[in-house]
Amino acid sequence: MTDxxxxxxxxxxxxxxxxxxxxxxxEAVRKFLDTxxxxxxxxxxxxxxxxxxxxxxxxxxxxxxSTWSDFGKRIAKVSQSGASEANKKS
Numbered sequence: 001m002t003d004x005x006x007x008x009x010x011x012x013x014x015x016x017x018x019x020x021x022x023x024x025x026x027e028a029v030r031k032f033l034d035t036x037x038x039x040x041x042x043x044x045x046x047x048x049x050x051x052x053x054x055x056x057x058x059x060x061x062x063x064x065x066s067t068w069s070d071f072g073k074r075i076a077k078v079s080q081s082g083a084s085e086a087n088k089k090s
Contacts, residue, residue, distance in 0.1 A: 011076035018072040022065050029061045 033054060040050040 010079040014072050014076045014079070018069055021068055025061055025065050029057055032057050 036050060036053055036057075040053070042050070
């Protein structure tokens with residue numbers, strides 16, 4: 001196995017971890033929405049408190065997932081660059 005293979009494997013593991021974290025975040029939002037639906041009646045009022053809470057939860061989740069995804073991409077890029085540099089020195 002070459003250093004490049006090792007870097008690719010590391011990047012793949014990072015991507016898989018991020019996908020798992022994204023799935024957990026989505027599941028947390030689903031549970032949150034179930035709680036909101038149980039507490040607040042669905043009165044269909046535009047921009048009522050229920051809708052504001054739900055919109056805020058989605059926005060927060062999107063920001064968290066995006067931040068972790070960007071972080072993971074940077075880590076994967078660094079690990080691949082490090083493997084390439086190590087290969088060049090060999």
